[in-house]
Amino acid sequence: MTSPISGRQPQAVRSALLILEEVAAAGVGVTAKEISAALRIPPATTYRLLNLLVAEEYLVRLPDLGGFALGRRIANLAPAPLSAPTAARDVMRRLRERVRWGAHLVAYDRHRFLFVDPDPDHPPTDADELARHPHANGLGRLLLAEHDELPDGPLARLTPRTVVDRDELEVALVEVARTGLARQCGEFHAARGCLAVAIRAPGDGRLVAGLALTGPADRVAAPNTELIELLREHAAELAPLLA
Amino acid sequence: MTRIPVLRSRSPVAGLRRRSLRPPGVFAQSVATTAPAGAMASTPLLVIAAAGNGALWSFAIAAVVVGLVAACITVFARRMAAAGGLYSFTAQGLGPGGAYACAVAMVVGYGMLVAVTFAGVSWYGGALVARLAGGGDAFAAGVGVALVVVLAITVAVGAVRGVRLAGRVMLVIEAVSIGLILVVLVALALTTAPGTPPAPVGAGSGSGLGGPGLGGIAVGVLPALAAFIGFDSAASLGVEARRPFASIPRAITTTAAVAAVLYLVATLVQLATPGGAGRATSPTSGVPATVGDLSWASVGMDVGIVASFGACALAALNTLVRVLFSLAREGVAPAALGRTHRRHLTPAVAVWVTVPVPAAVVVVGTAAGVAPATVFGGLVAVATLGFLAAYLLVCLAAPRFLARIGELTGGVVVASVLASAALVATVVVVVLHASAGLLITLAGLLVLGAGGWVVLRRRRGAALRGMGVYDETTTADVLAAGPR
Numbered sequence: 001m002t003s004p005i006s007g008r009q010p011q012a013v014r015s016a017l018l019i020l021e022e023v024a025a026a027g028v029g030v031t032a033k034e035i036s037a038a039l040r041i042p043p044a045t046t047y048r049l050l051n052l053l054v055a056e057e058y059l060v061r062l063p064d065l066g067g068f069a070l071g072r073r074i075a076n077l078a079p080a081p082l083s084a085p086t087a088a089r090d091v092m093r094r095l096r097e098r099v100r101w102g103a104h105l106v107a108y109d110r111h112r113f114l115f116v117d118p119d120p121d122h123p124p125t126d127a128d129e130l131a132r133h134p135h136a137n138g139l140g141r142l143l144l145a146e147h148d149e150l151p152d153g154p155l156a157r158l159t160p161r162t163v164v165d166r167d168e169l170e171v172a173l174v175e176v177a178r179t180g181l182a183r184q185c186g187e188f189h190a191a192r193g194c195l196a197v198a199i200r201a202p203g204d205g206r207l208v209a210g211l212a213l214t215g216p217a218d219r220v221a222a223p224n225t226e227l228i229e230l231l232r233e234h235a236a237e238l239a240p241l242l243a
Numbered sequence: 244m245t246r247i248p249v250l251r252s253r254s255p256v257a258g259l260r261r262r263s264l265r266p267p268g269v270f271a272q273s274v275a276t277t278a279p280a281g282a283m284a285s286t287p288l289l290v291i292a293a294a295g296n297g298a299l300w301s302f303a304i305a306a307v308v309v310g311l312v313a314a315c316i317t318v319f320a321r322r323m324a325a326a327g328g329l330y331s332f333t334a335q336g337l338g339p340g341g342a343y344a345c346a347v348a349m350v351v352g353y354g355m356l357v358a359v360t361f362a363g364v365s366w367y368g369g370a371l372v373a374r375l376a377g378g379g380d381a382f383a384a385g386v387g388v389a390l391v392v393v394l395a396i397t398v399a400v401g402a403v404r405g406v407r408l409a410g411r412v413m414l415v416i417e418a419v420s421i422g423l424i425l426v427v428l429v430a431l432a433l434t435t436a437p438g439t440p441p442a443p444v445g446a447g448s449g450s451g452l453g454g455p456g457l458g459g460i461a462v463g464v465l466p467a468l469a470a471f472i473g474f475d476s477a478a479s480l481g482v483e484a485r486r487p488f489a490s491i492p493r494a495i496t497t498t499a500a501v502a503a504v505l506y507l508v509a510t511l512v513q514l515a516t517p518g519g520a521g522r523a524t525s526p527t528s529g530v531p532a533t534v535g536d537l538s539w540a541s542v543g544m545d546v547g548i549v550a551s552f553g554a555c556a557l558a559a560l561n562t563l564v565r566v567l568f569s570l571a572r573e574g575v576a577p578a579a580l581g582r583t584h585r586r587h588l589t590p591a592v593a594v595w596v597t598v599p600v601p602a603a604v605v606v607v608g609t610a611a612g613v614a615p616a617t618v619f620g621g622l623v624a625v626a627t628l629g630f631l632a633a634y635l636l637v638c639l640a641a642p643r644f645l646a647r648i649g650e651l652t653g654g655v656v657v658a659s660v661l662a663s664a665a666l667v668a669t670v671v672v673v674v675l676h677a678s679a680g681l682l683i684t685l686a687g688l689l690v691l692g693a694g695g696w697v698v699l700r701r702r703r704g705a706a707l708r709g710m711g712v713y714d715e716t717t718t719a720d721v722l723a724a725g726p727r
Binding site: 028031032033043044047051054055056057060061062063064065066069070071072074075147148149203204206 | 322719
C-alpha cells in the first residue's frame with residue numbers, strides 16, 4: 001500500500017518533528033490552532049500532519065478531541081534507563097538467597113525487554129536476543145500471551161525443541177495466559193530452560209515486568225511446585241514496587 | 244509531573260479486544276459489508292434499465308457522492324475510534340438528537356441489510372439448488388428457508404468468535420466471488436455478439452431529452468448509490484483495530500474506490516452484452532435455464548453472489564452488534580446488550596438477540612407466499628434509506644465537529660455541503676417514487692423512532708445526553724501521564 005518514498009519532502013518531515021517538539025514544549029492539551037500559530041505552519045498542513053502523527057501514535061488526542069499530548073510511542077525514541085528501586089532489589093536478593101538458579105527481573109516496555117535486575121552470578125541472554133525470538137523463551141511468551149498475538153513472520157527454530165508450529169504455540173500461550181506462568185525447556189539454548197511469572201500493576205492489572213528463573217533444561221521440566229510458589233510470592237511482592 | 248484531570252484510566256468501551264485487528268481485517272469488514280461481488284452482478288442491470296447508455300454516468304455520479312461522504316466520515320475516523328461507527332461520530336457534531344437519529348438509521352440500515360443478505364441467499368441459493376436438482380418454485384422456497392436458518396446460525400457463531408477470524412473468511416470469500424463474477428462477465432462479453440443496448444425504461448426516460456436522458460441518469464443514481472452502502476462499516480471497528488486512525492480511514496476510502504472501479508467495469512461489460520448477465524443468474528431468468536453454453540457461467544455467477552451475500556451477512560451483523568453494544572454502554576439500549584463474551588471479547592449477547600429478527604422476517608415472508616423478489620426489493624429499499632439518512636447526518640456533523648475543536652478547513656465544508664445536497668435530493672426522489680408499502684413502513688419506523696426518543700427523554704435523559712462514547716485516550720496511552 002505504501003509506495004517507496006524518495007525522501008524528497010524534507011519540509012514535511014521537518015514540520016512533523018517541529019510539531020512533536022511544540023507539543024512537548026507546550027504541554028498536555030495544546031490545540032491544533034495554537035500549534036499552527038506558534039510554528040507558522042498553515043492550518044490545513046498542521047491538521048494533516050497532526051492526524052498523521054496521531055495515526056502513528058506519536059501523539060494522542062485528549063478526550064475533548066481538540067487537545068493533544070505526547071503518545072507512549074515517543075518513549076521509544078529516548079528509552080529511559082530503567083533501574084529497579086532499592087526495595088525491589090532487596091526482594092530479588094532474598095529470592096536469590098533461596099534458589100540456586102539465576103533469578104532475573106525484566107521490565108516490559110511495549111515489545112522491548114529491559115533487564116532491570118539481572119542475576120550478577122548467572123548473566124542472562126542478551127535482552128534484544130530474547131525480544132527477537134519471543135516465542136522461544138518464557139519472558140517473551142508472557143508478553144505474547146498478554147497481547148494475545150503471535151509474532152509476524154516464521155518462527156525461528158533455535159534448537160530442535162523450539163515450538164515453531166503456530167497452532168501449538170497458540171495453545172501454549174492460552175495456557176500461559178490462564179496460569180500466568182511460562183515454562184520453556186531447551187527451546188532457546190538446548191541445555192537451559194526457564195520459568196517466568198508475570199508481574200502485574202496492582203491497579204489495572206497491566207503486565208509490567210516478568211520474573212524469571214533460569215536453570216538446566218531437564219530440571220526446569222520437573223513440576224517444581226514449591227519453586228513456582230516461591231516465584232509467585234516474590235512476584236506479588238515486586239508488583240507494587242515496579243508499577 | 245503534568246496532571247491531566249480529564250483522563251480516565253479505563254476506556255468506556257472496555258470489554259472488546261482492544262487495538263488488535265490488523266489492517267487487512269479492517270479492510271475486509273468494509274469490503275464484505277459493501278459486497279461488491281453481489282452488487283456488480285445485479286446492480287448494473289437496474290441502473291442500465293433506468294439510464295440506458297447513461298448508466299456509466301449514473302455510477303460515476305454515485306461514486307463522486309460516495310467519495311464526498313467518505314471524506315466527511317474520515318474527518319471523524321482520523322480523530323476518534325468508536326464502536327458505534329457513524330452515530331458515535333454524529334454525536335460529536337450534532338449532539339444527542341442527531342446521534343439518536345443516526346443510531347436509529349444505522350440500526351434500521353444494518354438490521355435490514357442483514358435481512359437483505361438472508362433474503363438474497365434464500366432467493367439466489369434456493370433458485371440455484373432448485374435448478375441443479377430440477378425442483379419447482381415450492382422446492383426452491385423450501386431450500387431457501389433452510390439456507391436462511393443455516394446461514395443465520397453460521398454468521399451468529401462467526402460474529403461471536405470474533406472479527407479476526409471473520410475478517411479472514413470474509414476477505415477470501417469476497418475475493419473469490421469477485422474473481423468468479425469478473426471471469427463470468429468477461430466470458431459473456433467475449434462470447435456474446437455486441438448488440439444495441441436496451442432502451443431505457445426508467446421513470447425519468449420520458450423527459451424528452453433523447454437517448455438515456457439526464458432524467459434517466461438521475462434515476463439510475465439511486466440503485467448505483469445502493470450498491471455502495473456499507474462501505475463505512477469499518478468505522479465500527481475503531482476500538483478493535485490496531486492503529487485505528489490510520490487503518491480505518493484507509494479501509495473506508497479504499498473500499499469506496501475499489502467498489503467504484505468494479506461497478507464501472509461491470510457496467511461497461513454489461514452494456515456491451517445486453518441481456519447476457521440477465522440470462523446468467525437464476526432468479527432473473529425465472530425458469531430453469533436450458534442446458535447450454537451459458538449454464539456453467541450462470542452457476543458460477545450464482546455461487547459467487549450467494550457467497551458474497553453470506554460474507555455480507557456476517558460483516559453487517561458485526562457492525563450492527565457493535566452499534567447496539569455502544570448504545571448499551573451509553574445506557575440508551577438495555578445494559579445486557581453491552582455484555583461481551585468472556586473469551587472471544589465480542590458483543591455476544593447482542594448477536595444472539597439480533598440474529599433471529601432478520602431471519603424471522605425472511606422466513607415469515609417466504610412462508611406467507613410473498614415472491615422472493617418482492618421481499619428482497621422491499622428490504623433493500625428500507626436498508627438503503629437507513630444508510631442514506633445516516634450518511635446525511637454524519638455529513639452534516641463533520642463541519643460542526645471540526646469547528647468545535649478548531650480544525651475546520653474549507654475543503655470539508657464544500658464536501659459536506661455537496662454530499663448533503665446530493666443525499667437530500669436522493670432521499671426526496673426515493674420518497675416521491677415510493678410504493679404505498681414502503682411509505683407505510685417508513686412512517687412506522689419514524690413513529691417508532693420518535694416514540695423511542697420521547698420515552699428515553701423521560702426515562703433516561705442523562706444517558707441520551709451522554710451519547711457518543713468512544714475509545715478515549717486513557718492514562719496508559721499518554722507519555723508520562725500515568726505509571727510507567
